[in-house]
Amino acid sequence: QVQLVESGGGVVQAGGSLRLSCTASERTGSFTAMGWFRQIPGKEREVVAAINWSGGYTYYADSVKGRFTISRDNNKNTLYLQMNSLKPEDTAVYYCAAKHYTSSLYRTVHDYDDWGQGTQVTVSS
Numbered sequence: 001q002v003q004l005v006e007s008g009g010g011v012v013q014a015g016g017s018l019r020l021s022c023t024a025s026e027r028t029g030s031f032t033a034m035g036w037f038r039q040i041p042g043k044e045r046e047v048v049a050a051i052n053w054s055g056g057y058t059y060y061a062d063s064v065k066g067r068f069t070i071s072r073d074n075n076k077n078t079l080y081l082q083m084n085s086l087k088p089e090d091t092a093v094y095y096c097a098a099k100h101y102t103s104s105l106y107r108t109v110h111d112y113d114d115w116g117q118g119t120q121v122t123v124s125s
Helices: none
Strands: 004-009 009-014 016-025 032-039 046-051 059-060 068-073 078-083 092-100 118-125
Touching: 004 092, 016 032, 016 092, 016 118, 032 068, 032 078, 046 068, 046 078, 059 068, 078 092
Parallel strands: 009 118
Antiparallel strands: 004 016, 016 078, 032 046, 032 092, 046 059, 068 078, 092 118
């Protein structure tokens, strides 16, 4: 099991930016799809963005398209989420996830093998 650790969350005003990072305990480059999800209390965890192992394919939820960018640095075993033009409705706990041995990307919670502990993002109005 790969350990994933998120960082970079915090409190920001609406319109501001944050960059989340997710560092894996071991090499995640070859055939490991990764994704960012978020969850608010009382609601299901939802996909924010996903990326395939090479970074050549990405997916974004409609709610973040044009504002968030997912990327990865396989040499550093790190996944990123650049979040710009943040809105109060982006407030949530953000989780990174990994699915191994695949060349595709995945959009649903149940597809993923490993999860981080989450990092809180709070956007004030």
